[in-house]
Amino acid sequence: SAAEAGPGDAALLVHDVRNLLHTALNQSEMLEREIVAESARERLRAIRQSVAFAASLCEDLLATAAAGRKSAFGEVDLGTVATSATAAFRARSGDTVPIQFAGPEGRVLIRGRQTEIERAVLNLLWNALDAMKQAQVPEPRLDLSWGRDARGAFFQVRDYGPGLPGGKLGDLTQ
DSSP states (O other), rough: OOOGHHHHHHHHHHHHHHHHHHHHHHHHHHHHHHOOOOOHHHHHHHHHHHHHHHHHHHHHHHHHHHOOOOOOOOOEEHHHHHHHHHHHHHHHHHHHHHHHEESSOOOOOOEEEEEHHHHHHHHHHHHHHHHHHHTTSSSSSEEEEEEEEEEOOOOOEEEEEEOOOOTTTHHHHH
16 A cells, blocks of 8 residues: 555655656647637646646656755855756746746855755746636746845746735745
């Protein structure tokens, strides 16, 4: 049973789920090309994006299992993180959402684990897209900015959705 499975068995299950999600993703992309009604295409696109996000989570789980333990902290360039996370996001979601970059000319280096920072940024992108879809924003778009100010290095993901309902920001910090 799944409750008796060890870490290696869990990785095999995640691998199988990821493969099934990729199959569903490929089939939905082919079906989207065949459908004429725009409302049906939009619903299928939403399904495809959810499946792509689930596949992305499986890939993160597999990468974590393969690493066995966390990598050491090192220098991380926020511009590289922005480029890498955006490429992964576009590969899985398609080019349905324009993304505007705004970073300094020079590099912004921090200490951390690049894969974990990329995963966090990718998660912010998925959450922003999901929020805009739920709010039925007619032309969703995202802004990514990074740099360094008086408080230190920063990375910002901005969407053009309705924002958080009152009192929800405190829940996020928990």
